[in-house]
Amino acid sequence: MTRALAAALCLAAIGCGHDRAIDDAIRARERFVRELAAREGLVDVWSLSSRSDLEFADGLGPIELLDPDVPFTGWDEVAHRCESTPALPVRWMGPRAHLRLRGDRDGDRRLEIRGRVDVKAIQTQPIVTASIDGREFHSGAVDAEGYFLISAAIPAAWVAEWADVYVTLSSVHEPYKDPEGRAAAKLTVARLEGVIWEPRGP
Amino acid sequence: VTRPRAIELAARIVATAVPALCAVYAIASPTSVLYGGAAWLVVLAASVAGYGHVVERWIGAEVDLGLRMAWGAGLYLGVAGVLLAAGVLSLVPLLVLVAAGLAAYAWRQWQVERPILVAALEATPRAIKEPATTLFFVLVIGVAVVNVAGAVAEQEGNPYDDDVAYTPLVKRLLDTGDLDEPFSFRRISAYGGQTALSALGAARGTLANLYLVDGALFYGIVLLLIAGLARDRERLATVAASRDGPTTDRLMTGFVLLVVVLLPNTSVNTGAYWTGAALFLALYRTVVVTSRDDAPHVRLFVVVGALAAAACTLRQNCISVALLFPLLALLARPRRRDRRLWIATIAAGAAVLLPYWIAAWRSNETFLFPLIEGTFNPDIPTRPTVLSPWQELQFFIKVILEPEPVRVMLVLAPVLLLAQDRRVGRPLTAFTIAVLVGFAMLVHSFTISDQLTLWRYSFAYALPLFVVLVVEGLAPGLRRVTDDDPVPVRIPVVGRIAIIAALLVQIALSGRGLTRKYARLGADLERAAASATHPDRALHLELTYSELQLAAPAGASIAVALDQPYLLDFARNRIFNLDTLGFASPAPGMPFFRGPDAVAAYFQGQGIRYLAFVRGEASRYQYRRETWLRRTFVDTEIFRVQGAYTVDGVDTFAALAATRRVLFERDGMVLVDLGAAR
Numbered sequence: 001m002t003r004a005l006a007a008a009l010c011l012a013a014i015g016c017g018h019d020r021a022i023d024d025a026i027r028a029r030e031r032f033v034r035e036l037a038a039r040e041g042l043v044d045v046w047s048l049s050s051r052s053d054l055e056f057a058d059g060l061g062p063i064e065l066l067d068p069d070v071p072f073t074g075w076d077e078v079a080h081r082c083e084s085t086p087a088l089p090v091r092w093m094g095p096r097a098h099l100r101l102r103g104d105r106d107g108d109r110r111l112e113i114r115g116r117v118d119v120k121a122i123q124t125q126p127i128v129t130a131s132i133d134g135r136e137f138h139s140g141a142v143d144a145e146g147y148f149l150i151s152a153a154i155p156a157a158w159v160a161e162w163a164d165v166y167v168t169l170s171s172v173h174e175p176y177k178d179p180e181g182r183a184a185a186k187l188t189v190a191r192l193e194g195v196i197w198e199p200r201g202p
Numbered sequence: 203v204t205r206p207r208a209i210e211l212a213a214r215i216v217a218t219a220v221p222a223l224c225a226v227y228a229i230a231s232p233t234s235v236l237y238g239g240a241a242w243l244v245v246l247a248a249s250v251a252g253y254g255h256v257v258e259r260w261i262g263a264e265v266d267l268g269l270r271m272a273w274g275a276g277l278y279l280g281v282a283g284v285l286l287a288a289g290v291l292s293l294v295p296l297l298v299l300v301a302a303g304l305a306a307y308a309w310r311q312w313q314v315e316r317p318i319l320v321a322a323l324e325a326t327p328r329a330i331k332e333p334a335t336t337l338f339f340v341l342v343i344g345v346a347v348v349n350v351a352g353a354v355a356e357q358e359g360n361p362y363d364d365d366v367a368y369t370p371l372v373k374r375l376l377d378t379g380d381l382d383e384p385f386s387f388r389r390i391s392a393y394g395g396q397t398a399l400s401a402l403g404a405a406r407g408t409l410a411n412l413y414l415v416d417g418a419l420f421y422g423i424v425l426l427l428i429a430g431l432a433r434d435r436e437r438l439a440t441v442a443a444s445r446d447g448p449t450t451d452r453l454m455t456g457f458v459l460l461v462v463v464l465l466p467n468t469s470v471n472t473g474a475y476w477t478g479a480a481l482f483l484a485l486y487r488t489v490v491v492t493s494r495d496d497a498p499h500v501r502l503f504v505v506v507g508a509l510a511a512a513a514c515t516l517r518q519n520c521i522s523v524a525l526l527f528p529l530l531a532l533l534a535r536p537r538r539r540d541r542r543l544w545i546a547t548i549a550a551g552a553a554v555l556l557p558y559w560i561a562a563w564r565s566n567e568t569f570l571f572p573l574i575e576g577t578f579n580p581d582i583p584t585r586p587t588v589l590s591p592w593q594e595l596q597f598f599i600k601v602i603l604e605p606e607p608v609r610v611m612l613v614l615a616p617v618l619l620l621a622q623d624r625r626v627g628r629p630l631t632a633f634t635i636a637v638l639v640g641f642a643m644l645v646h647s648f649t650i651s652d653q654l655t656l657w658r659y660s661f662a663y664a665l666p667l668f669v670v671l672v673v674e675g676l677a678p679g680l681r682r683v684t685d686d687d688p689v690p691v692r693i694p695v696v697g698r699i700a701i702i703a704a705l706l707v708q709i710a711l712s713g714r715g716l717t718r719k720y721a722r723l724g725a726d727l728e729r730a731a732a733s734a735t736h737p738d739r740a741l742h743l744e745l746t747y748s749e750l751q752l753a754a755p756a757g758a759s760i761a762v763a764l765d766q767p768y769l770l771d772f773a774r775n776r777i778f779n780l781d782t783l784g785f786a787s788p789a790p791g792m793p794f795f796r797g798p799d800a801v802a803a804y805f806q807g808q809g810i811r812y813l814a815f816v817r818g819e820a821s822r823y824q825y826r827r828e829t830w831l832r833r834t835f836v837d838t839e840i841f842r843v844q845g846a847y848t849v850d851g852v853d854t855f856a857a858l859a860a861t862r863r864v865l866f867e868r869d870g871m872v873l874v875d876l877g878a879a880r
Contacts, residue, residue: 017591025581
């Protein structure tokens with residue numbers, strides 16, 4: 001009985017995890033979604049939405065649509081506008097955001113990550129570091145307004161399988177470290193505003 | 203005639219006449235939601251009890267009312283399955299089935315030695331002698347009755363599940379006798395047992411009592427099954443001399459019942475909830491009866507097989523537990539190679555399940571979804587695009603740590619491991635393993651979901667496991683148990699203390715939000731009661747649907763993507779409910795992301811000339827373009843995918859209406875002739 005249970009647990013452990021390959025049906029659906037986003041003026045939202053080659057993982061909140069006219073005021077609750085009107089899509093992030101990405105056998109790719117830190121709220125200009133599968137490819141301080149831009153060409157060989165990208169903000173800790181926490185709505189000190197992950201082209 | 207004889211005669215007459223009178227009233231008052239619904243509830247309760255009596259007679263044993271009704275429900279599902287497979291389970295045959303159950307019920311009233319009303323009268327002096335206990339049980343029963351009344355009165359279904367799929371399936375069954383919906387994801391996700399049960403509630407002439415069967419009838423059956431489990435400890439008339447252990451303390455039984463009646467309702471639609479719990483609890487209790495040496499084993503295992511199969515018909519995720527539990531119980535028997543028991547179980551299970559498989563195959567070309575996908579779209583994910591083993595483990599832990607609605611399940615898990623079941627077949631051990639494996643399979647196969655949904659899906663077997671552990675575990679109270687003690691399950695004293703503590707904690711946790719729940723329930727009751735005094739209906743929506751349908755020729759095939767397709771006449775036209783767009787369709791598969799002409803050609807290739815749809819900007823719920831546009835980008839993966847299909851679908855339908863002949867349009871509802879250009 002014990003051996004049977006152990007065997008069952010081993011089998012269950014082997015069966016855990018999942019990775020779905022990108023096929024033509026998924027490509028067709030995602031092409032439609034990309035074009036739909038362009039038609040509807042929702043490309044910024046689309047850029048923050050998980051898809052078959054990009055997964056927004058831990059350290060990030062769900063997409064929120066903000067009123068771009070409301071100032072970025074840290075502790076204050078952010079006002080939300082009707083989602084049918086133009087809004088600023090963001091994903092609130094903690095000191096470390098995790099993204100997973102992969103190529104689609106389409107050569108080298110371009111990765112661009114835009115974001116902003118509320119420097120007035122945390123009273124510092126953190127260093128933004130980015131790495132892919134442990135290779136650090138970006139490091140620099142946010143600007144005076146708190147904006148940061150990570151831009152890199154990623155060789156196809158790095159993303160033949162899923163690769164882990166970590167974006168790390170130095171000097172951000174309590175109470176801002178958990179964007180998925182219960183008080184996430186108030187932890188509005190750092191956010192992603194757009195991610196581009198696409199073939200580099202000719 | 204002596205006075206007791208006269209009372210007995212009167213009790214038999216009353217017990218026979220009440221359901222018959224209720225049937226007349228309920229059918230004569232289809233617009234009365236509360237009183238008509240309550241009357242029909244009495245009819246259905248008597249009918250399933252009647253079917254249960256047939257099973258009792260065949261086995262040669264008399265069981266308590268709860269188990270009898272659950273057995274009866276199993277028999278009804280077996281018979282209904284045959285009619286469903288033949289495509290004739292429509293309104294009239296359903297009413298005949300109800301009447302047959304009533305006849306069996308009446309037969310029992312004149313056969314039984316002591317009528318139930320006389321038994322109730324005889325119990326009254328004892329109840330008066332123990333006022334505190336009686337008061338406690340009156341309170342529990344009072345809450346239960348209020349809950350039942352609330353379920354009878356509730357008329358609002360889930361517009362995403364019930365309005366679009368579950369209620370139309372019931373309407374289709376009543377109109378045509380079949381459940382052939384090759385485009386319906388909700389049809390493919392269940393064999394149809396729940397629809398066959400829900401149709402009983404609507405057979406009196408109204409679809410208004412959405413929760414009559416699941417939330418009222420089977421809720422009551424679950425409570426009766428718990429009371430029977432605690433009181434009778436599987437006593438059978440044939441083996442009445444030796445009970446299977448002592449009766450559970452009445453206070454503890456009262457607490458268990460209180461926990462169940464106060465449970466928050468995590469059901470979000472009319473899908474199987476209490477029906478599943480009732481069948482699994484009955485299945486467990488029947489397996490327990492087979493543990494006894496002097497029981498009619500072969501016939502009882504026929505019932506085991508039939509009940510397990512009946513549970514399978516309710517929801518696909520019930521299948522693993524329903525199959526594994528009897529299998530383990532048979533394997534744990536000392537004479538595990540007793541072929542008669544295996545044959546009895548498998549043959550009865552197959553007899554119940556086979557007709558549902560035939561019906562499922564005819565509808566969706568699969569009898570084992572999701573293993574055989576049939577008309578399901580394989581491009582729809584049920585698991586995330588990428589999920590590492592570590593993430594899956596995290597997901598498992600999150601689900602395990604946040605059980606609903608029995609929030610103390612986690613505390614009781616160690617007690618389950620401590621429980622020793624020495625009965626033949628090890629019913630509790632077998633059931634525990636089956637539930638754990640079934641739940642693990644459910645979580646593993648549906649990691650794209652969330653913990654609340656997964657616990658809701660597993661309610662059918664998780665609640666019975668909780669109930670069984672509490673009732674059987676506490677049978678000896680807190681006294682020390684010796685090896686000779688005839689207790690059903692041995693749990694160390696500390697474990698039993700943990701169970702009692704868990705019960706009390708659960709009651710406290712359930713208390714939160716009760717005020718709001720009962721305020722809403724009160725409002726439902728008031729509204730439902732008003733329906734009897736003001737039976738007139740505006741019928742604006744019904745007339746619009748009727749006019750839309752009349753614009754198509756009688757007998758023509760129509761594909762529909764409407765918010766309330768249950769308002770259509772499924773007998774007049776061959777209606778294909780498109781349900782969740784893109785999730786299911788016959789080969790070669792409905793084309794998406796390829797423009798309107800491909801869709802028109804596909805429908806015409808399927809022999810469907812007419813398309814009825816609601817425009818995305820006019821839809822009240824399921825096909826709202828703005829909602830799905832948002833969800834395409836900002837929701838979880840399953841809804842992002844569904845959003846893409848839905849937005850493409852409603853845009854494509856609108857494009858078809860721009861190029862094809864529109865036969866009807868009002869309030870955003872459109873009927874298009876795909877075979878004629880504008």
